[in-house]
Amino acid sequence: MVSTRKATPSFQEGIEIWKNRSDTAPMEPVDLAMWPGDAEFKDDISEGTLFNERFIESRLGRDELLDDTYMLSMLHTFCFVTVTAYVITNAALWYLFIPYLLFSSPFFLSFGALTRTGGRVRFNRQAQLVQTMDGKGNVVAVPWRDVQPFFRLKVPARVELRLGFPPPPDNKAKVYEQDGVLWLGGGFDAVDEVHTLCTALRFEFIRRYMEEGLHAIQPTADLPAYKKPSGLPRDPFFYWVGLGPLIDRWAAHHAAKFRWPDEVERLCAEGADLSAYDTTPVASNRNIFYRYDRRGGGLYLCDRDGVRLSSLSGADTPDSDQRTLTNSQ
Known part of the structure; x- marks a missing residue:
């Protein structure tokens, strides 16, 4: 009897499926940074149990x-x-x-x-891993360097940060897998989904931390006060x-x-044995950056002065010189 069970797509096939969806758009790769002049962070990251030099933890879920x-x-x-x-x-x-x-x-x-x-995700900088677990306690640990970030449009008019990874061969947390890709949320605050720029800023927040450490994500926005990342403000009626x-x-x-679980805490502890892991941070390009086009609604590449690049050549050229979000807000 011939089996009619559909084969699970490979990771790259799953990524292509998401690229062709009408409600998603790929973001810039992990080795391309947002232009520093646009990367202004607003989060109070003073809580050491969630934000430190070893890991940062999201509890948005x-x-x-x-x-x-x-x-x-x-x-x-x-x-x-x-x-x-x-x-x-x-x-x-x-x-x-x-x-x-x-x-x-x-x-x-x-x-x-x-x-x-x-509902919790740890970005472990010292091990260069992203760690979470499902509702049954099954742990997921994937290398940060393998991330494929996406914008995903949500109703009503919100933009979610989704992080795609190749599923580990022994992955038991199947709830995170879809079309051959293991998807994790990258949000820390409900405001992250308000606009495409907010979503891009959150990815830059994570990317900078994983490359440079806690000093790179200190709040810099011109605000009278900074707030701790959290969910939506409470509606008094509800x-x-x-x-x-x-x-x-x-x-x-x-x-x-x-x-x-112990396997997560062990890799997040001070002085952890990380000899089995590639702990080299993903270095970003120092000459080419990306910016959000407030008029066109997409992302474009720029130089160190923030000037748009129309054509690129040479060793510093990323995979593409222009990425337009046709389905962004």
């Missing part, structure tokens, strides 16, 4: 799950109060609790998801009607119990 839980809890509260009021006034309507339970199932699932691992304080206590209780 957990923050986004918490935001979703607030909203679902608000809908659940309205549904519960409405159904209960009907049943109190007319006991014959008890069957309304059946659709109530079905309607509320997303809330219960999100509440349960807060107890699981996942938060209080959805019993936000109770959800916070539940989430905080389980977050306090979270521990990275």
